[in-house]
Amino acid sequence: MSQWNADDERAILDSIANWVAKEVRPVARRFDQADEYPHALVEQMKELGLFGATISQQYGGLGLSASTYAKIVIEVASAWMAPSGIFNSHLIMASAIERFGTEAQKAEFLPKMATGEFRGGIGLTEPNAGSDLQAIRTTARREGDDYIVDGSKTWITNSGNGHGILLLVKTNPEAEPRHKGMSLFIAEKGPGFVVSGKMKKLGYKAIDSCELSFQGYRIPAGRLVGGVEGKGFAQIAGGLELGRINVAARGCGIAQGALQLALRYAQERSAFSKPICEHQAIQLKLAQMATQVEASKLLIEQAARKYDAGERCDMEAAMAKLHGSEAGVFCASEAMRIFGGYSYSTEYEIERYYRDAMLMCIGEGTNEILQTIIAKQLVARNPA
Ligand SMILES: Cc1cc2nc3c(=O)[nH]c(=O)nc-3n(C[C@H](O)[C@H](O)[C@H](O)COP(=O)(O)OP(=O)(O)OC[C@H]3O[C@@H](n4cnc5c(N)ncnc54)[C@H](O)[C@@H]3O)c2cc1C
Numbered sequence: 001m002s003q004w005n006a007d008d009e010r011a012i013l014d015s016i017a018n019w020v021a022k023e024v025r026p027v028a029r030r031f032d033q034a035d036e037y038p039h040a041l042v043e044q045m046k047e048l049g050l051f052g053a054t055i056s057q058q059y060g061g062l063g064l065s066a067s068t069y070a071k072i073v074i075e076v077a078s079a080w081m082a083p084s085g086i087f088n089s090h091l092i093m094a095s096a097i098e099r100f101g102t103e104a105q106k107a108e109f110l111p112k113m114a115t116g117e118f119r120g121g122i123g124l125t126e127p128n129a130g131s132d133l134q135a136i137r138t139t140a141r142r143e144g145d146d147y148i149v150d151g152s153k154t155w156i157t158n159s160g161n162g163h164g165i166l167l168l169v170k171t172n173p174e175a176e177p178r179h180k181g182m183s184l185f186i187a188e189k190g191p192g193f194v195v196s197g198k199m200k201k202l203g204y205k206a207i208d209s210c211e212l213s214f215q216g217y218r219i220p221a222g223r224l225v226g227g228v229e230g231k232g233f234a235q236i237a238g239g240l241e242l243g244r245i246n247v248a249a250r251g252c253g254i255a256q257g258a259l260q261l262a263l264r265y266a267q268e269r270s271a272f273s274k275p276i277c278e279h280q281a282i283q284l285k286l287a288q289m290a291t292q293v294e295a296s297k298l299l300i301e302q303a304a305r306k307y308d309a310g311e312r313c314d315m316e317a318a319m320a321k322l323h324g325s326e327a328g329v330f331c332a333s334e335a336m337r338i339f340g341g342y343s344y345s346t347e348y349e350i351e352r353y354y355r356d357a358m359l360m361c362i363g364e365g366t367n368e369i370l371q372t373i374i375a376k377q378l379v380a381r382n383p384a
Pocket residue numbers: 089121122123124125128129130131132154155156157158201204209359362363364365366367368369372
């Protein structure tokens with residue numbers, strides 16, 4: 001439960017808004033275009049406590065609610081979405097350790113994760129399996145006090161500059177149902193944990209998403225999350241609720257940022273002897289964009305409040321993520337039209353929003369998969 005009151009929340013959000021305006025927005029275009037990791041911003045994030053944003057205060061984190069955290073993410077992503085990824089998947093890892101880890105795992109990892117001394121990510125996706133995670137092939141086989149991991153992962157964000165990942169493996173590849181053979185490990189970099197290189201991406205630049213391979217990677221049994229095999233799939237599914245609220249916030253932030261840029265441009269740019277914001281075609285776009293942003297915020301708040309209350313929120317988080325990410329794509333695309341030809345210039349910011357937006361429809365569960373989750377829950381909660 002968060003210890004912060006409404007005034008504290010306001011003060012935290014003001015300090016983040018100040019940081020975003022002074023430090024993030026001015027460098028976004030340069031780092032994005034150079035596809036260069038923003039080390040200085042990471043140091044500032046450490047000072048702001050962002051790496052411990054949702055980690056409990058007893059472990060040195062800020063212990064923020066998901067609701068406050070989502071507002072922080074919207075603010076950051078409204079200027080530049082990519083840096084929010086540096087603390088987002090790190091915090092999903094931390095959340096899984098805090099919810100499912102042993103006391104020893106919490107005591108060892110959470111304090112150094114809260115300061116950013118240890119920065120992590122989540123290693124689920126493999127070349128052959130993304131949505132269908134139960135099809136992963138990476139295995140961990142017990143050998144004395146250790147496990148030996150073999151396999152590969154792909155698209156793992158933060159794995160280049162970070163210190164380790166939450167690693168989903170099969171400890172029993174023959175298990176039926178398949179999820180009963182899946183386990184999660186806290187995998188620190190070391191011999192056998194090979195980062196094969198940064199992937200080239202359309203957007204979400206500057207942040208490292210890498211291919212990994214594990215070749216006889218030896219990991220102590222004490223790193224098995226919760227100390228029990230066969231729980232990995234459920235543990236990661238629990239962590240993804242926070243992840244989806246976060247991606248919803250990133251999509252909403254992109255939508256809000258694109259709206260802000262378009263709103264300003266529409267008042268500055270004239271065509272046919274008047275500012276383009278006075279043309280009805282542009283007004284319709286601005287109105288729809290603003291409505292999408294506000295609707296996304298409400299869905300995010302609904303999901304976050306349920307998450308904070310410890311209530312089931314898979315459907316609400318999925319709805320928030322579906323709407324927030326689509327709002328990001330819609331608003332970035334509409335803003336491109338409002339900017340006309342200049343939208344295509346890399347001298348302007350808006351093209352970055354357009355490139356970054358689509359990822360939000362794919363990560364943390366594709367929007368197709370999320371719609372199946374929403375529909376299944378609708379039926380389950382409303383039996384005929
Ligand atoms: C930039 C970037 C960063 C990423 N970071 C991470 C990370 O840090 N950690 C990590 O583990 N992963 C990461 N991912 C991977 C991401 O989570 C996966 O790409 C995503 O889960 C989709 O999996 P896939 O790409 O294998 O697509 P597939 O699962 O192959 O899906 C292909 C298409 O089929 C559809 N589809 C599949 N199954 C169904 C179904 N049952 N019903 C309806 N439609 C279906 C999908 O919606 C999609 O449209 C990242 C990806 C990108 C691009």
